[in-house]
Amino acid sequence: MGFPKAFYRRETAQVARDLLGAWLVHGEVGGVVVETEAYLGSEDPASHAFRGPTPRSRVMFGDPGHAYVYFIYGNHHCFNVVAHPPGRAGAVLIRALEPRLGLDQMRTRRGSCTMRDLTRGPGRLCQAMGIDRTLNGADLSGGFLRCGPLPGGQTAPLGRPCRSPRVGLTRGRHEPLRFFLEGNPHVSRGPCAVSEVP
DNA sequence: GTCAAGATTAGT
DNA sequence: CTAATCTTGACG
Numbered sequence: 096m097g098f099p100k101a102f103y104r105r106e107t108a109q110v111a112r113d114l115l116g117a118w119l120v121h122g123e124v125g126g127v128v129v130e131t132e133a134y135l136g137s138e139d140p141a142s143h144a145f146r147g148p149t150p151r152s153r154v155m156f157g158d159p160g161h162a163y164v165y166f167i168y169g170n171h172h173c174f175n176v177v178a179h180p181p182g183r184a185g186a187v188l189i190r191a192l193e194p195r196l197g198l199d200q201m202r203t204r205r206g207s208c209t210m211r212d213l214t215r216g217p218g219r220l221c222q223a224m225g226i227d228r229t230l231n232g233a234d235l236s237g238g239f240l241r242c243g244p245l246p247g248g249q250t251a252p253l254g255r256p257c258r259s260p261r262v263g264l265t266r267g268r269h270e271p272l273r274f275f276l277e278g279n280p281h282v283s284r285g286p287c288a289v290s291e292v293p
Numbered sequence: 294g295t296c297a298a299g300a301t302t303a304g305t
Numbered sequence: 306c307t308a309a310t311c312t313t314g315a316c317g
Binding site for chain 2 (some may be wrong): 134170171173262
């Protein structure tokens with residue numbers, strides 16, 4: 096089971112916070128979310144939704160609880176979860192995962208790398224999980240691609256929720272819209288925590 | 294049509 | 306620190 100739609104129909108930053116510790120699965124592979132970033136609508140100059148809907152950003156204005164996947168820098172995919180209150184736009188970038196399921200398959204896709212680097216960083220995470228643009232717009236509840244609460248039997252990931260500025264931006268750089276589990280080894284390098292979150 | 298920038302990564 | 310690599314969106 097995935098999260099109910101109402102889970103995604105809230106402030107994007109709140110959803111980004113609550114996605115820490117969530118279970119994400121694509122086919123035979125998956126893991127626990129340990130790092131996210133919120134990208135908002137017209138008020139966020141770093142967001143693809145800043146200048147209104149375009150062919151690419153259209154899904155950010157659409158149904159919460161669907162995937163937004165885009166291609167960047169000629170090599171990499173980034174996976175987002177569409178999340179926003181009614182009438183707005185926004186998505187949560189999944190930046191890092193603690194790998195739990197299908198480690199062999201992920202390793203095969205990623206080639207030679209340390210276990211720690213398997214799903215650390217948005218591009219690596221997509222490569223390991225086999226996520227690409229064909230999943231853009233896909234529903235995240237209960238199908239081949241699934242996002243939901245941590246199943247019983249899975250142990251909670253290490254670390255307390257914290258927040259900091261987002262990684263790799265030129266504009267909108269100061270907003271503390273990155274969320275991560277402080278001290279978790281699968282979190283990417285980035286700004287140190289500026290505050291904890293409940 | 295043209296062009297610069299980009300929510301990254303691997304390599305020096 | 307820098308190159309790689311190609312899509313997107315703004316502008317004319």
